[in-house]
Amino acid sequence: MGDIGMPTATLGGSTETKSPSRNKLFLGTFIHSKTLTELEYLHNAAVAVNSLGTIVAVSPDTDLAKAQTTILPQLSWLSEDTEIIVAKPGQFFFPGFIDTHLHASQYPNVGLFGNSTLLDWLNTYTFPLEASLSSLPKAQKVYSRVIRKTLSHGTTTAAYYATIDVPATNLLADLCLSSGQRALIGRVCMDQLGPSYYLDESPAESLTKTKQCIEHVLTKDPKMELITPIITPRFAPACSAPLMKELGQLAKETDLPVQTHISENKNEIALVASLFPDAGDSYAEVYDMFGLLTPKTILAHAVHLTEKEADLVRERRSKVSHCPCSNSAITSGAARVRWLLDKGIEVGLGTDMSGGYSPSVLEAARHAVLVSRHICMDEGRSEERDKLSVEEVLYLATRGGAKVVGMERKIGGLEVGMEWDVQLVGLHEVGDEEEEEDGGEEEGNVDVFGWESWEEKVAKWVYNGDDRNTKKVWVRGRLVHERR
Amino acid sequence: MGDIGMPTATLGGSTETKSPSRNKLFLGTFIHSKTLTELEYLHNAAVAVNSLGTIVAVSPDTDLAKAQTTILPQLSWLSEDTEIIVAKPGQFFFPGFIDTHLHASQYPNVGLFGNSTLLDWLNTYTFPLEASLSSLPKAQKVYSRVIRKTLSHGTTTAAYYATIDVPATNLLADLCLSSGQRALIGRVCMDQLGPSYYLDESPAESLTKTKQCIEHVLTKDPKMELITPIITPRFAPACSAPLMKELGQLAKETDLPVQTHISENKNEIALVASLFPDAGDSYAEVYDMFGLLTPKTILAHAVHLTEKEADLVRERRSKVSHCPCSNSAITSGAARVRWLLDKGIEVGLGTDMSGGYSPSVLEAARHAVLVSRHICMDEGRSEERDKLSVEEVLYLATRGGAKVVGMERKIGGLEVGMEWDVQLVGLHEVGDEEEEEDGGEEEGNVDVFGWESWEEKVAKWVYNGDDRNTKKVWVRGRLVHERR
Numbered sequence: 001m002g003d004i005g006m007p008t009a010t011l012g013g014s015t016e017t018k019s020p021s022r023n024k025l026f027l028g029t030f031i032h033s034k035t036l037t038e039l040e041y042l043h044n045a046a047v048a049v050n051s052l053g054t055i056v057a058v059s060p061d062t063d064l065a066k067a068q069t070t071i072l073p074q075l076s077w078l079s080e081d082t083e084i085i086v087a088k089p090g091q092f093f094f095p096g097f098i099d100t101h102l103h104a105s106q107y108p109n110v111g112l113f114g115n116s117t118l119l120d121w122l123n124t125y126t127f128p129l130e131a132s133l134s135s136l137p138k139a140q141k142v143y144s145r146v147i148r149k150t151l152s153h154g155t156t157t158a159a160y161y162a163t164i165d166v167p168a169t170n171l172l173a174d175l176c177l178s179s180g181q182r183a184l185i186g187r188v189c190m191d192q193l194g195p196s197y198y199l200d201e202s203p204a205e206s207l208t209k210t211k212q213c214i215e216h217v218l219t220k221d222p223k224m225e226l227i228t229p230i231i232t233p234r235f236a237p238a239c240s241a242p243l244m245k246e247l248g249q250l251a252k253e254t255d256l257p258v259q260t261h262i263s264e265n266k267n268e269i270a271l272v273a274s275l276f277p278d279a280g281d282s283y284a285e286v287y288d289m290f291g292l293l294t295p296k297t298i299l300a301h302a303v304h305l306t307e308k309e310a311d312l313v314r315e316r317r318s319k320v321s322h323c324p325c326s327n328s329a330i331t332s333g334a335a336r337v338r339w340l341l342d343k344g345i346e347v348g349l350g351t352d353m354s355g356g357y358s359p360s361v362l363e364a365a366r367h368a369v370l371v372s373r374h375i376c377m378d379e380g381r382s383e384e385r386d387k388l389s390v391e392e393v394l395y396l397a398t399r400g401g402a403k404v405v406g407m408e409r410k411i412g413g414l415e416v417g418m419e420w421d422v423q424l425v426g427l428h429e430v431g432d433e434e435e436e437e438d439g440g441e442e443e444g445n446v447d448v449f450g451w452e453s454w455e456e457k458v459a460k461w462v463y464n465g466d467d468r469n470t471k472k473v474w475v476r477g478r479l480v481h482e483r484r
Numbered sequence: 485m486g487d488i489g490m491p492t493a494t495l496g497g498s499t500e501t502k503s504p505s506r507n508k509l510f511l512g513t514f515i516h517s518k519t520l521t522e523l524e525y526l527h528n529a530a531v532a533v534n535s536l537g538t539i540v541a542v543s544p545d546t547d548l549a550k551a552q553t554t555i556l557p558q559l560s561w562l563s564e565d566t567e568i569i570v571a572k573p574g575q576f577f578f579p580g581f582i583d584t585h586l587h588a589s590q591y592p593n594v595g596l597f598g599n600s601t602l603l604d605w606l607n608t609y610t611f612p613l614e615a616s617l618s619s620l621p622k623a624q625k626v627y628s629r630v631i632r633k634t635l636s637h638g639t640t641t642a643a644y645y646a647t648i649d650v651p652a653t654n655l656l657a658d659l660c661l662s663s664g665q666r667a668l669i670g671r672v673c674m675d676q677l678g679p680s681y682y683l684d685e686s687p688a689e690s691l692t693k694t695k696q697c698i699e700h701v702l703t704k705d706p707k708m709e710l711i712t713p714i715i716t717p718r719f720a721p722a723c724s725a726p727l728m729k730e731l732g733q734l735a736k737e738t739d740l741p742v743q744t745h746i747s748e749n750k751n752e753i754a755l756v757a758s759l760f761p762d763a764g765d766s767y768a769e770v771y772d773m774f775g776l777l778t779p780k781t782i783l784a785h786a787v788h789l790t791e792k793e794a795d796l797v798r799e800r801r802s803k804v805s806h807c808p809c810s811n812s813a814i815t816s817g818a819a820r821v822r823w824l825l826d827k828g829i830e831v832g833l834g835t836d837m838s839g840g841y842s843p844s845v846l847e848a849a850r851h852a853v854l855v856s857r858h859i860c861m862d863e864g865r866s867e868e869r870d871k872l873s874v875e876e877v878l879y880l881a882t883r884g885g886a887k888v889v890g891m892e893r894k895i896g897g898l899e900v901g902m903e904w905d906v907q908l909v910g911l912h913e914v915g916d917e918e919e920e921e922d923g924g925e926e927e928g929n930v931d932v933f934g935w936e937s938w939e940e941k942v943a944k945w946v947y948n949g950d951d952r953n954t955k956k957v958w959v960r961g962r963l964v965h966e967r968r
Contacts, residue, residue, distance in 0.1 A: 111947030
């Protein structure tokens with residue numbers, strides 16, 4: 001393991017890009033989060049992105065002519081060597097979404113859970129599917145599809161759970177690399193709870209296989225420019241104490257990120273309390289006992305955390321992935337995002353496929369708004385405090401997610417020094433009826449009538465947008481998805 | 485008013501169809517609700533629809549060859565005069581959706597409500613837009629779009645609120661007729677609460693204008709084959725007692741349906757109690773006092789009904805339009821659908837645009853599932869009782885909606901004697917990666933991998949389906965929407 005060490009991801013300073021690319025100049029409207037509650041709108045602006053995918057200039061009130069006489073000379077870029085990408089009127093560039101929690105292996109099961117809840121859902125739907133992905137052709141089919149699908153929804157970074165299988169997990173990493181999706185790739189560690197056909201045989205085997213997957217990534221992407229291995233204890237009930245101890249030690253040695261689940265479902269919490277009686281009824285304490293609550297730990301769900309647990313999470317600077325679609329769909333509960341944010345805990349959004357039914361972070365953002373209203377209603381309060389706004393959920397989907405995956409200096413916003421992980425969003429403008437007759441449908445469900453403010457256009461996108469509105473997607477400056 | 489009387493809608497027996505149409509034979513898989521909890525799957529079946537749009541034969545296990553030797557001769561149809569429509573493998577015919585509550589006039593505002601709740605939302609977003617639709621070019625643009633949009637989502641019947649304006653309301657009826665969408669068209673009655681620029685001047689004016697709209701429909705569609713006028717007191721706070729009395733009397737004279745809102749929001753309920761102190765804190769009693777709780781009354785929302793109110797609704801056989809997207813979005817509450825159903829109240833689904841953000845009844849169905857889980861979670865019960873299943877919400881979207889609009893013998897299912905209001909649904913089959921490269925995106929977000937059961941395919945459609953899955957839509961046998 002000495003060879004995996006702790007390589008530092010480069011911030012665009014590398015000379016080793018896999019696919020040599022041209023300098024690019026983007027022109028149009030750019031929107032990104034300024035703060036949790038506020039979006040910044042840059043109209044008629046120019047953003048220059050170098051061949052390594054790093055933003056090197058952001059210039060408001062700059063059209064092509066002005067860019068050619070100001071930005072390009074300053075950068076010593078020749079106009080003829082620079083690719084120019086102009087957003088159409090009404091379109092805007094927006095940071096790519098960061099999906100902080102999803103199971104690539106469960107993608108074929110989206111929408112399938114009946115009326116089950118977490119523990120029976122795992123046995124009925126999840127473990128059999130995950131186990132079946134030890135077939136590499138099947139894994140190839142499923143993983144290729146989930147990457148293409150999430151890219152098409154503007155997900156430029158995904159924190160993936162794969163399965164317990166080493167070759168299939170490595171295949172997922174390879175496919176992300178070749179597709180150009182930024183990803184954290186986790187081989188699932190579980191040595192108990194699962195069915196006999198789907199378990200690591202021992203803590204030692206689990207550790208060895210985890211190291212194999214880490215080494216695979218570091219061989220393919222030594223500087224972790226695009227892919228980062230992530231240590232993945234499935235969740236406390238599926239991991240023995242010795243296994244969690246080993247994984248906590250591994251996290252410490254490698255300084256790699258960790259992902260797991262916490263406090264998703266009440267029966268699960270009771271199970272954890274019975275399995276780890278020394279933790280004093282604190283699920284968070286279980287992970288902390290084994291060194292798994294680090295500043296690089298992504299905790300999915302956090303629905304039923306106690307005050308004390310949340311304080312511990314805050315103290316350890318661990319992060320939370322809020323997965324509202326999943327929490328509603330499998331009846332887990334409603335996570336109190338405002339309460340977590342007020343405590344100073346960083347929160348991002350996760351689709352949590354296939355506990356969540358949708359591949360779209362935009363759908364997660366929309367449902368986060370709706371769930372926050374249910375929290376407000378449940379508590380019988382008429383005050384606005386618990387409600388999340390459109391601006392806030394877009395922050396969670398970008399800047400918040402970047403903090404959760406530990407890349408806030410690299411992605412989530414549009415500033416010099418950050419990498420160009422961006423989607424180009426277009427909304428449908430309702431024209432005269434004649435024009436509409438055979439041209440409207442593929443434009444999606446956001447209808448702009450012409451009198452809307454930019455803030456209203458963004459709200460319409462959040463409420464009715466889908467992958468049809470995501471016209472192009474770039475990761476590190478590379479075009480990785482384009483609609484026909 | 486003597487001339488509007490009470491025409492009976494014909495059950496396909498009319499000889500006056502607007503556009504003469506051929507007999508049609510549909511072949512493939514047909515799915516519809518058998519009971520609240522059960523879908524019926526008819527594979528390799530044939531359904532014959534005559535030129536009037538009425539289903540005249542439903543035959544399981546019948547391919548084209550068999551149909552030509554059995555059904556066609558029985559019907560005395562010539563093969564060469566019969567249009568044959570074959571669903572591709574994996575596609576299925578499903579009853580068109582019935583949207584039991586939406587405001588056509590508010591369509592441009594979908595997604596725009598910020599953090600507002602009902603009463604401030606009306607003043608900030610809604611009344612100004614509705615008032616502006618007295619401009620007929622604007623009304624034409626908005627109404628054309630909402631009809632095309634809802635048809636594209638498989639909505640074959642819509643219970644529309646228009647505005648207080650007579651010409652614009654009549655235009656909506658005309659556009660539904662020409663587009664072929666079955667609709668209930670309501671001119672909005674309101675003589676108080678609204679701003680001065682958007683009010684009926686008196687109960688008498690409100691009544692006169694309502695009658696003008698009714699007469700318009702009955703001139704254009706005398707037998708109400710496609711369009712039905714519906715008496716529309718906006719909601720109790722916007723209608724004076726004299727106005728409600730007149731409208732109750734009109735409902736009795738004409739036997740026309742009624743639509744209004746009930747018990748959507750707690751502040752609204754308090755307002756009603758203060759405006760109608762004689763009703764004993766019962767919102768339902770207010771409508772009942774004026775004869776507006778009829779077996780043909782559609783009550784939108786019904787979120788906070790008391791036991792006593794629900795019993796009164798049940799006794800009057802009035803119906804409920806459940807609008808979950810709206811109720812979550814503007815923080816109204818979570819309607820207890822199971823409780824209403826257990827009481828024997830008929831329930832359908834409404835998008836309630838633009839309190840609701842989505843034009844899709846499928847989205848309303850999906851969100852009805854999710855809201856039912858929140859009800860389950862809020863009450864701290866682990867039992868399954870409150871949860872609505874995929875099958876149940878599809879029932880509400882079709883058979884339930886048909887009962888709510890009083891057309892259960894005509895639409896909502898696929899039986900002989902019913903009219904062919906149907907959508908053809910197609911799901912995307914994930915193929916080999918090579919084929920996928922430039923062909924997958926427009927297929928929507930339902931991915932079928934090939935090993936799913938039919939029940940699972942339907943669940944996938946409910947959770948991730950959108951208008952891209954609705955390939956064709958017919959109303960009364962007429963093709964009214966087709967994707968390119």
